[in-house]
Amino acid sequence: MPNRLADATSPYLQQHADNPVDWWEWGPEAFAEAERRGVPVLLSVGYAACHWCHVMAHESFEDAELAGYLNERFVAVKVDREERPDVDAVYMEAVQAATGQGGWPMTVFLTPGKDPFYFGTYFPPEPRHGMPSFRQVLVGVDKAWRERREEVAEVAGRLRVELAERASVYGKGAGVAPPGEEDLRQAVVGLAKSFDRVAGGFGGAPKFPPGMVVEFLLRHHARTGDATALDMAERTCEAMSRGGLHDQLGGGFARYSVDAGWVVPHFEKMLYDNALLLRCYLHLWRATGNERARRTALDTADFLLRELRTAEGGFASALDADSLDPATGKSVEGAYYVWTPEQLREVLGEADAELAIGLFEVTGTFEHGSSVLQLLTDPEDEEACRRIRAALLAARASRPAPARDDKVVAAWNGLAIAALAETGALLDRPDLVAAAVAAADLLLSVHLTADGRLLRTSRDGRAGANAGVLEDYADTAEGFLALYAVTGDAEWLGLAGGLLDTVLLRFTDAETGALFDTADDAEELIRRPQDPTDNATPSGWTAAANALLSYAAYTGSELHRTAAERALGIVGALAAQAPRFVGWGLAAAEALLDGPREVAVVGPAGDPATAELHRIALLGTAPGAVVAVGTPGEEEVPLLADRPLQDGRATAYVCRHFTCDAPTTDASVLARRLGSLHWGQE
Numbered sequence: 001m002p003n004r005l006a007d008a009t010s011p012y013l014q015q016h017a018d019n020p021v022d023w024w025e026w027g028p029e030a031f032a033e034a035e036r037r038g039v040p041v042l043l044s045v046g047y048a049a050c051h052w053c054h055v056m057a058h059e060s061f062e063d064a065e066l067a068g069y070l071n072e073r074f075v076a077v078k079v080d081r082e083e084r085p086d087v088d089a090v091y092m093e094a095v096q097a098a099t100g101q102g103g104w105p106m107t108v109f110l111t112p113g114k115d116p117f118y119f120g121t122y123f124p125p126e127p128r129h130g131m132p133s134f135r136q137v138l139v140g141v142d143k144a145w146r147e148r149r150e151e152v153a154e155v156a157g158r159l160r161v162e163l164a165e166r167a168s169v170y171g172k173g174a175g176v177a178p179p180g181e182e183d184l185r186q187a188v189v190g191l192a193k194s195f196d197r198v199a200g201g202f203g204g205a206p207k208f209p210p211g212m213v214v215e216f217l218l219r220h221h222a223r224t225g226d227a228t229a230l231d232m233a234e235r236t237c238e239a240m241s242r243g244g245l246h247d248q249l250g251g252g253f254a255r256y257s258v259d260a261g262w263v264v265p266h267f268e269k270m271l272y273d274n275a276l277l278l279r280c281y282l283h284l285w286r287a288t289g290n291e292r293a294r295r296t297a298l299d300t301a302d303f304l305l306r307e308l309r310t311a312e313g314g315f316a317s318a319l320d321a322d323s324l325d326p327a328t329g330k331s332v333e334g335a336y337y338v339w340t341p342e343q344l345r346e347v348l349g350e351a352d353a354e355l356a357i358g359l360f361e362v363t364g365t366f367e368h369g370s371s372v373l374q375l376l377t378d379p380e381d382e383e384a385c386r387r388i389r390a391a392l393l394a395a396r397a398s399r400p401a402p403a404r405d406d407k408v409v410a411a412w413n414g415l416a417i418a419a420l421a422e423t424g425a426l427l428d429r430p431d432l433v434a435a436a437v438a439a440a441d442l443l444l445s446v447h448l449t450a451d452g453r454l455l456r457t458s459r460d461g462r463a464g465a466n467a468g469v470l471e472d473y474a475d476t477a478e479g480f481l482a483l484y485a486v487t488g489d490a491e492w493l494g495l496a497g498g499l500l501d502t503v504l505l506r507f508t509d510a511e512t513g514a515l516f517d518t519a520d521d522a523e524e525l526i527r528r529p530q531d532p533t534d535n536a537t538p539s540g541w542t543a544a545a546n547a548l549l550s551y552a553a554y555t556g557s558e559l560h561r562t563a564a565e566r567a568l569g570i571v572g573a574l575a576a577q578a579p580r581f582v583g584w585g586l587a588a589a590e591a592l593l594d595g596p597r598e599v600a601v602v603g604p605a606g607d608p609a610t611a612e613l614h615r616i617a618l619l620g621t622a623p624g625a626v627v628a629v630g631t632p633g634e635e636e637v638p639l640l641a642d643r644p645l646q647d648g649r650a651t652a653y654v655c656r657h658f659t660c661d662a663p664t665t666d667a668s669v670l671a672r673r674l675g676s677l678h679w680g681q682e
Contacts, residue, residue: 009457009464010080011405012048016057020067023078026087034075035112040145042074042138043091043116045106047082048405049255049268049318051333052122053105059125060134066125069135073142074109081106082317082409083457083466086518089529093166094159095119109141114526115156118144163527170514170530170570178568179575179589187579187586188220188229194580195232199261200239202580206266208256209240211276212534212583218283219590219623222675230287237284240277241296244372247337248360249393250307251299253277255321255536264365264372267334267402268321271308272537274300275315275415282423287621289677294427301423301432304416307404312446312461313438314408315416324400336399338370339392347395348388355381356388407459410447410472411537413439417479425486425618433486440483443476444495452498470507470517470540473499477547481554481626485618488629490636493554500551503544504563513566515541532570533581541567542585546624549591553598553626555638556658568592591624595656599674601629602643603650610650612667617652620674 004024006017016023024030026043034041044061046053060066070076081088081104088106094116096102102121109118118141123134132140144152179187191213194202201207214233221230240246243262245254252274254265281297284290308316325335341362345353356362360373379385417436424432446458447468454468454476477496484492506519517529517540532541545567552561571585579586599617603610610629617627626639634640639658645651649665654673664670 005078009407009459009462010048010083011403011407011459012046012053012080012082013078015048015054016061016078019057019061020064020071021061021076022067022071023076026077026079026084030075030077031112031114037075039074039112040117040141041110041112041114042070042076043079043106043108043110044076045079045081045088045091045108046104047080047318048403049270049320050104051266051268051321052103054322054331056105056122056134060123063125066135066138070138073138082405082407083464085456085469085471086522086525086529089517089531090163090525090527091116093163093529093531094526095121097159097162097166107137111152111156115160116526117152117156117159160526170532176569177572178565178592179572179586181593183572183575184220184586184589184593186576187582188217188226190576190579191217191232192228196260197235200232200236201260201262202236205260206256206258207260207262208536209245209253209273209277210236210580210583211273211280212538212587213580214280214583215276215283216579216583216586216590218280218287218621219587219594222287222621223590223594223623233280233284234288234290237281237290237293237296241281241292242375244365244374246296247303248373248375249389249396250303251296251301252303252307253300263374265334266321267337269303269307269319269402270412270536271304271315271317271409272412272415274304274308275412275419276537278304278419278423279415282419282426283621286426286619286677287675297423298427298429301420301429304420305432305435309435310406310408310460312408312442312458313435314442314458315413315439316404316406317409317412318405320402320404323402326400334372336396336402338366338372340368340370343370344392347391352384352388352391355384356392359385359388407457407464408442408446409457410443410454410468411456411475411540413443414472414475414477414479415537417476418482421479421482421486422618425615436479436483437487440479440492443479447476452502454499454502467519467522469519470503470515471537471543472540473503473507474540474543474547475538477503477551478543481547481550484554485627488614490630490634493551493637496547497551497555500544500548500560503548504559507540507544508563508567513563513569515544515567517541532585533574533578534584538584539582542571542582542588545571546584546588546591549588549596550624550626553596553624553639554628564588565592588624594623594625596624596626597622597674598639598655598658599625599627600639600643600653600655600660601627601650602632602634602640602645602653603629605631607650609665613650613652613665613670616667616670616676617674619671619676621677622674625674 002017005013107120217229217233245262278300281293285293322331323336325332362371365371420432421436455463456466457464477499480492480496545564548560548564574582601613614629628639630640653660
């Protein structure tokens with residue numbers, strides 16, 4: 001019989017609806033039940049594409065005997081971290097503070113007052129490698145709760161104090177001067193120290209795609225000409241696109257590589273990774289003309305539309321890592337993506353199979369002889385490569401596909417909107433711009449409430465109940481600003497401004513300029529979460545700074561610019577110490593140092609000269625430059641106001657702080673001013 005999760009909107013929670021565990025969703029009712037019964041709360045946090053979450057579910061949560069013990073002595077609460085990033089952030093911080101590490105599934109035991117006192121991640125069904133079994137953990141926690149309650153309360157109290165002290169550190173770092181020239185130079189020096197000169201990327205295994213850091217490096221190179229910054233960005237992008245992390249048949253990128261060489265991915269595919277990497281590869285092409293970067297960007301965009309787009313026009317959150325292996329009848333990680341030589345011969349025939357084996361490094365990545373496809377060198381015969389890829393992709397489509405987490409998350413759709421709008425405009429793919437507009441329309445019609453607040457998720461066109469967090473407002477505003485730059489429709493600029501006004505009103509500490517992940521009227525947790533460092537996605541803090549800065553550049557608003565500068569103060573403190581974890585903030589700081597430049601293009605609608613100047617402006621590499629296009633006399637957008645035509649022709653103005661260079665009607669002049677490598681090219 002289904003439990004309470006049967007009516008949840010989250011696909012992850014619904015995966016647990018048939019567990020014998022008597023799950024509750026996060027909410028006051030669950031904690032009131034724990035208080036009434038005098039028992040602790042088991043908090044289990046995961047997400048639908050999480051491989052080890054599935055493993056623990058099968059091993060422990062589907063065990064009827066274990067579930068009986070759990071139900072008797074605990075109130076069990078299941079949380080989708082993608083729906084409730086605030087809950088996840090607060091308790092993950094507690095797990096990391098107590099154990100020095102974290103991950104999912106996250107397993108935390110709480111008092112009925114929500115205070116954590118015992119922590120872990122995955123627990124096996126039997127003791128293994130020095131790790132206790134989940135049953136042993138349950139028995140031990142129950143015994144401590146019943147017999148050593150004072151000790152439990154002491155641990156919980158100590159941790160609450162420690163988390164509060166961390167918050168005060170963030171507050172002190174905000175409000176100081178934003179990063180300067182030397183801070184950004186030192187950030188590049190710090191990144192160079194951890195750069196993998198053999199395989200690209202930063203640090204060792206497991207290795208995650210550093211999309212936010214690459215964006216910073218490209219902006220730093222554009223502003224300073226620093227060859228080291230560009231080299232790190234190029235080599236990282238090249239290695240990722242050639243390795244197993246990149247789906248060589250269908251496009252798109254997996255979550256991370258389990259090795260340092262980008263060979264074996266953890267096969268789940270996340271919307272946010274692919275949105276961020278799409279923009280990185282597009283911007284690398286824009287800066288260098290790298291053809292592989294252009295192809296990778298288009299392959300990634302096509303993957304988003306083909307496999308993650310929902311019927312309502314939004315983008316689903318993820319594809320699972322696991323899928324059914326027909327040979328064994330079991331769900332296996334990566335089964336959908338790997339190939340044996342025999343499977344290649346069956347699909348391609350002997351001659352093309354031998355070519356594919358060499359081309360894609362099918363040499364037995366795994367013990368059972370299958371391989372993740374890589375493309376370490378360019379094919380000598382491009383036509384044969386296209387033919388082989390098409391045949392293998394068609395054959396793969398007949399395999400059991402990974403499950404899709406089809407909830408729409410506002411923040412991640414904002415990232416996708418920005419990436420698709422820019423890619424469509426720069427690479428002449430109007431279908432991508434149309435897809436970006438459709439996703440934005442869904443956010444407006446389903447996620448945006450009548451009072452201007454955002455809801456975080458929706459599914460099948462129905463909004464979830466959870467309030468948007470800072471990253472939802474910031475990344476959605478970023479998407480709307482990109483749509484304005486590409487389409488010239490001023491409605492998107494106005495909508496972005498509304499979201500950012502809410503950021504200033506509800507998420508910002510007026511005294512210090514620090515930003516919180518939750519609004520001032522959100523549910524009260526053991527502490528109000530805030531974190532200026534990037535994780536898998538840009539931190540809401542620095543994403544807001546970036547969007548505030550861009551909006552200020554369009555409007556001349558000192559209020560928004562000052563808020564951006566105050567928010568970036570913490571980035572200066574972290575630039576030299578931890579540049580890998582403030583990439584988005586460093587990218588925003590590059591824009592701030594450069595101006596950012598404000599480009600106004602005025603001319604008759606539909607005029608080819610206007611379109612050419614607009615395209616050149618979008619192709620510019622000036623860090624964080626904003627682009628406005630419109631007809632003469634437009635007053636709705638301050639950047640366009642009082643910008644007359646020169647000699648009756650389409651005209652471009654390049655400005656900083658609304659102080660402009662001499663206007664130009666010459667495409668080549670505009671290209672030189674903005675570093676537009678591709679002007680005049682088809």
